[in-house]
Amino acid sequence: xxxxxxxELSKTYRIAERDPGAMGAVKGLFHRRWRTVxxxxxVSFQLxxxxxxxxxxxxxxxKSTTIKILSGILEPTSGRCEVDGLVPWRQRVxxxxxxxxxxxxxxxxxxxxPVIDGFDLLRDIYRVPPAAYASMRDELVALLRLERLLxxxxxxxxxxxxMRCEIAAALLHQPALIFLDEPTIGLDxxxxxxxxxxxxxxxxxxxxxxxxxTHDMHDIEALAERVIVIGGGRILADGPFETLRAGALAExxxxxxxxxxAPALDWPEVRVxxxxxxxxxxxxxxxxxxxPALIARIVAAHPVDDIHVEEPLIEEVIARxxxxxxxxxx
Amino acid sequence: xxxxxxxxxxxxxxxxxxxxxxxxxxxxxxxxCWFGVIRILIFAAFYAGGxxxxxxxxxxxxxxxxxxxxxxxxxxxxxxxxxxxxxxSGAIAYERVRPVDTYAWWYMRALxxxxxxxxxxxxxxxxxxxxxxxxxxxxxxxxxxxxxxxxAGLFALSAVGMVxxxxxxTLIINVLMTAMLTDRxxxxxxxxxxxxxxxxxxxxxxxxxxxxxWLRAQPIAGLVDIPFSIYFxxxxxxxxxxxxxLQFGWTAVLILIGRAWLERSLxxxxxxxx
Amino acid sequence: MNALALYGRYCATSIRGQFSYAGMLATxxxxxxxxxxxxxxxxxxxxxxxxxxxxWTLGEVALFYGLVSVSFAIGDTVTRGFDVFxxxxxxxxxxxxxLLRPRSLTLQLxxxxxxxxxxGRMAQGAGIFAWGAAVTHFAFTPAAVAILAFAIIGGVAMFxxxxxxxxxxxxxxxxxxxxVNIFTYGGEAAAQxxxxxxxxxFRNFLTFVVPVGCVTYLPMLAAMGRSDPLGAPDWxxxxxxxxxxxxxxxALFIWRFGVRHYTSTGS
Numbered sequence: 001x002x003x004x005x006x007x008e009l010s011k012t013y014r015i016a017e018r019d020p021g022a023m024g025a026v027k028g029l030f031h032r033r034w035r036t037v038x039x040x041x042x043v044s045f046q047l048x049x050x051x052x053x054x055x056x057x058x059x060x061x062x063k064s065t066t067i068k069i070l071s072g073i074l075e076p077t078s079g080r081c082e083v084d085g086l087v088p089w090r091q092r093v094x095x096x097x098x099x100x101x102x103x104x105x106x107x108x109x110x111x112x113x114p115v116i117d118g119f120d121l122l123r124d125i126y127r128v129p130p131a132a133y134a135s136m137r138d139e140l141v142a143l144l145r146l147e148r149l150l151x152x153x154x155x156x157x158x159x160x161x162x163m164r165c166e167i168a169a170a171l172l173h174q175p176a177l178i179f180l181d182e183p184t185i186g187l188d189x190x191x192x193x194x195x196x197x198x199x200x201x202x203x204x205x206x207x208x209x210x211x212x213x214t215h216d217m218h219d220i221e222a223l224a225e226r227v228i229v230i231g232g233g234r235i236l237a238d239g240p241f242e243t244l245r246a247g248a249l250a251e252x253x254x255x256x257x258x259x260x261x262a263p264a265l266d267w268p269e270v271r272v273x274x275x276x277x278x279x280x281x282x283x284x285x286x287x288x289x290x291x292p293a294l295i296a297r298i299v300a301a302h303p304v305d306d307i308h309v310e311e312p313l314i315e316e317v318i319a320r321x322x323x324x325x326x327x328x329x330x
Numbered sequence: 331x332x333x334x335x336x337x338x339x340x341x342x343x344x345x346x347x348x349x350x351x352x353x354x355x356x357x358x359x360x361x362x363c364w365f366g367v368i369r370i371l372i373f374a375a376f377y378a379g380g381x382x383x384x385x386x387x388x389x390x391x392x393x394x395x396x397x398x399x400x401x402x403x404x405x406x407x408x409x410x411x412x413x414x415x416x417x418x419s420g421a422i423a424y425e426r427v428r429p430v431d432t433y434a435w436w437y438m439r440a441l442x443x444x445x446x447x448x449x450x451x452x453x454x455x456x457x458x459x460x461x462x463x464x465x466x467x468x469x470x471x472x473x474x475x476x477x478x479x480x481x482a483g484l485f486a487l488s489a490v491g492m493v494x495x496x497x498x499x500t501l502i503i504n505v506l507m508t509a510m511l512t513d514r515x516x517x518x519x520x521x522x523x524x525x526x527x528x529x530x531x532x533x534x535x536x537x538x539x540x541x542x543x544w545l546r547a548q549p550i551a552g553l554v555d556i557p558f559s560i561y562f563x564x565x566x567x568x569x570x571x572x573x574x575x576l577q578f579g580w581t582a583v584l585i586l587i588g589r590a591w592l593e594r595s596l597x598x599x600x601x602x603x604x
Numbered sequence: 605m606n607a608l609a610l611y612g613r614y615c616a617t618s619i620r621g622q623f624s625y626a627g628m629l630a631t632x633x634x635x636x637x638x639x640x641x642x643x644x645x646x647x648x649x650x651x652x653x654x655x656x657x658x659x660w661t662l663g664e665v666a667l668f669y670g671l672v673s674v675s676f677a678i679g680d681t682v683t684r685g686f687d688v689f690x691x692x693x694x695x696x697x698x699x700x701x702x703l704l705r706p707r708s709l710t711l712q713l714x715x716x717x718x719x720x721x722x723x724g725r726m727a728q729g730a731g732i733f734a735w736g737a738a739v740t741h742f743a744f745t746p747a748a749v750a751i752l753a754f755a756i757i758g759g760v761a762m763f764x765x766x767x768x769x770x771x772x773x774x775x776x777x778x779x780x781x782x783x784v785n786i787f788t789y790g791g792e793a794a795a796q797x798x799x800x801x802x803x804x805x806f807r808n809f810l811t812f813v814v815p816v817g818c819v820t821y822l823p824m825l826a827a828m829g830r831s832d833p834l835g836a837p838d839w840x841x842x843x844x845x846x847x848x849x850x851x852x853x854x855a856l857f858i859w860r861f862g863v864r865h866y867t868s869t870g871s
Contacts, residue, residue, distance in 0.1 A: 011870075013869065013870065014869075065870070068700070068870065071704060072703070072704075073700050073703040073704065073867060074867055074868075074870050075867050075868045089867055092703065093706045093707070093708075094706070096703070096704050096705060096706050097706035099704075101704050103700075103701075106696075106697065106698070106701070108701050108704075110617070110621070112621040113617065113620075113621060117617070121613065121614075121617060124605040124609075124610055124613055125605075125610065125705055125706070125707055126705075126706060127605060127706075351779050352779075353777055353779040353780040354779040354780060354782060356780070356783075357779070357780040357781070357782040357783035358782055358783075360783050360786065361782055361783055361785050361786050361790070364786040364790050365786075365790060365793065367806070368790065368793055368794050368802075368806075371801065371802045371803055371806060372657070372797055372801060375657045375658045375797075375801040375802070376650060376653075376654040376657050377654070378658075379654055379655055379656050379657060379658070379659075380654065380655055381654070383652075383653045383654065384653055384654070385653070519631075519635045519638065521639070522635075522638060522639040522642040522643065523642070525642070525643070526642045526643075526645060526646065531642075531643060531645075531646035532646035532649050532650060536649050536650060536652075536653055537649045538649070538652060
């Protein structure tokens with residue numbers, strides 16, 4: 001029995017439209033036009049307990065709508081959705097008691113209160129038994145290194161610090177399922193790593209199911225084995241990230257530093273991606289031309305100082321995937 | 331592109347944005363009508379009990395009330411919300427980065443903000459009180475036009491003074507907030523002071539004769555009492571001209587004070603790092 | 605932790621948060637006290653010019669004025685979360701966070717903020733009432749005190765109902781919310797004078813539709829030991845505040861629809 005069951009989920013919105021400019025403003029006083037938007041259309045997937053899934057897609061694709069429906073704050077227009085046997089929007093209180101949600105750009109902690117007071121208040125809101133709360137809180141404080149932040153009002157924390165506190169806050173009541181919506185946005189490098197490491201550990205060691213929405217592909221690379229790609233309100237892909245990568249951009253990159261000016265390399269097996277004085281960035285398909293063979297041929301043909309091989313940037317893979325499916329920003 | 335262009339642009343821009351809030355304008359109109367009705371009924375009940383001591387007729391009091399409601403949005407209760415937001419977020423320092431005179435910039439914005447809020451409400455109010463009420467036979471409860479052409483002309487002049495004075499006072503509140511770097515204190519205390527001393531709560535003429543000259547002379551009287559008294563002829567001829575001069579005079583004084591104070595506050599901000 | 609205990613926790617938290625702005629707190633409390641004194645000066649000036657209003661003297665008007673000020677101040681304080689619902693919750697999306705907590709939304713909104721500065725307003729209302737009581741030699745019999753207490757509670761319920769309705773409206777439009785001021789601030793303003801001052805339709809509206817009169821005028825008459833000049837039976841007068849509770853009940857019922865609308869259309 002999967003933990004999350006989503007079947008043919010659809011959601012349509014009506015949005016009011018207005019002409020721009022002053023005349024539009026006056027006209028708007030008398031008459032309104034409506035536009036329907038299909039935010040989701042026939043979305044279906046299932047999640048087992050303990051999975052860590054990345055939910056990605058261009059802006060406006062329907063990711064937030066999906067998260068809102070799954071968390072119970074939005075009703076779909078049609079379709080079926082069950083989380084641990086509960087229908088999120090119908091059994092709101094019971095459902096939200098068992099999930100945690102972190103919104104990257106909005107804090108749930110009280111702005112003027114010290115962090116620890118906010119935690120205590122959440123304990124009372126979620127009715128967590130004191131002993132369970134104390135041990136969970138201490139564990140989270142240790143894992144996320146919050147000791148020195150506990151007595152500071154939230155408004156005085158930096159974004160990275162606040163994010164770590166947010167994540168702890170979302171887990172105090174030990175939910176079996178958490179939604180992370182852009183958790184690393186705006187964070188510095190150290191904080192991003194800390195968050196990724198923590199989420200990975202949470203999933204592996206404690207079996208917490210995680211649904212991660214993000215634009216940062218390195219989050220995906222580090223954490224998610226399975227990705228679900230949403231574009232234009234539909235599911236474009238659902239499976240291991242490697243499959244996605246292979247399907248979208250099955251090539252690797254060769255960086256060659258030549259001894260002297262980089263030559264014009266006009267070979268059929270490679271595509272010149274960039275030329276930088278002495279360096280060439282080449283794209284090749286490893287299935288047709290294995291790397292060692294290609295390197296040998298280049299070194300034989302020209303004097304070379306240095307060579308290294310890379311996967312293309314994740315962002316390129318994803319961008320290429322969106323392109324292939326006509327799923328660019330709505 | 332003259333030197334005035336940025337100021338005109340910011341005026342029309344803010345005007346357009348504020349005019350968008352059509353539902354708010356209509357809601358404002360309904361609210362103000364209602365409060366107008368309450369006030370008028372109270373006046374009527376007072377007058378019914380014996381009006382020998384009253385400084386004006388019931389009809390004048392009714393006129394005054396309707397005008398007050400129509401132009402309510404000119405009462406400077408709060409700082410410009412944009413400035414409040416800037417103070418709160420700390421973005422106020424960026425105002426210095428613009429190649430314009432900060433005071434004039436803010437002044438035009440305040441002007442646009444108040445004018446855009448008043449225009450639709452006043453128009454609706456006039457339609458209601460000057461046109462609709464007489465049409466349904468309730469003319470004596472409505473808003474009549476000024477009794478003479480002279481009164482109308484003087485009122486027009488005084489209304490301009492009212493608008494300029496209102497913006498000048500809003501700017502003072504803005505500067506107060508900038509200087510104190512907090513949005514909490516100023517907003518609370520200003521409204522009741524403005525309400526009482528402008529004549530918005532009760533026409534200044536009703537206050538005891540002993541204090542009336544002082545009340546008429548203070549700057550805030552130019553926001554409500556002076557223009558509306560001129561409208562129904564309570565202030566006429568040379569007295570009216572004098573009152574208008576007072577309006578413009580106080581406006582100039584407040585502008586000068588506001589400018590100087592703003593300069594000092596902003597310079598201090600730049601020095602301290604905001 | 606059960607609902608009542610959690611509410612207490614919320615209040616304590618809110619109060620503590622306000623003390624972190626101690627300096628401002630004192631200024632603003634004084635400011636609130638100041639506001640209504642200033643407004644009452646206007647009433648005083650009018651009474652200097654006119655002998656009475658609909659048969660009532662200034663002292664008697666002060667009783668009504670003070671009573672409604674107290675009820676409104678308490679009601680406004682308690683339902684602050686509903687009052688700012690449009691701007692602080694709907695427009696910002698913060699309402700989503702309330703939905704994500706396993707608690708009733710009403711409880712969370714009631715616990716949002718308990719503004720201490722309103723204490724100033726309440727104190728001034730009580731002060732004006734006290735002055736009026738002194739001037740009119742008001743008899744504080746046990747019955748009168750009970751009636752006044754009931755009137756205040758009913759008034760708090762009624763004004764709370766108005767703020768709940770205003771919040772419900774915010775689900776549809778954040779712009780037009782100002783119109784509800786007609787009933788909240790307008791209701792307070794109207795009830796500052798005894799209801800028989802007003803013309804029939806106005807008075808009826810404020811008694812039967814938005815029952816401001818039921819939580820101020822009618823019980824006040826009973827507390828003063830008077831009969832209604834407009835003929836309402838004596839026995840109804842002290843019971844009238846019940847209308848405030850009924851009104852609140854209706855408001856909470858409509859609120860549910862608002863929440864439903866929000867969750868089906870999103871933000």
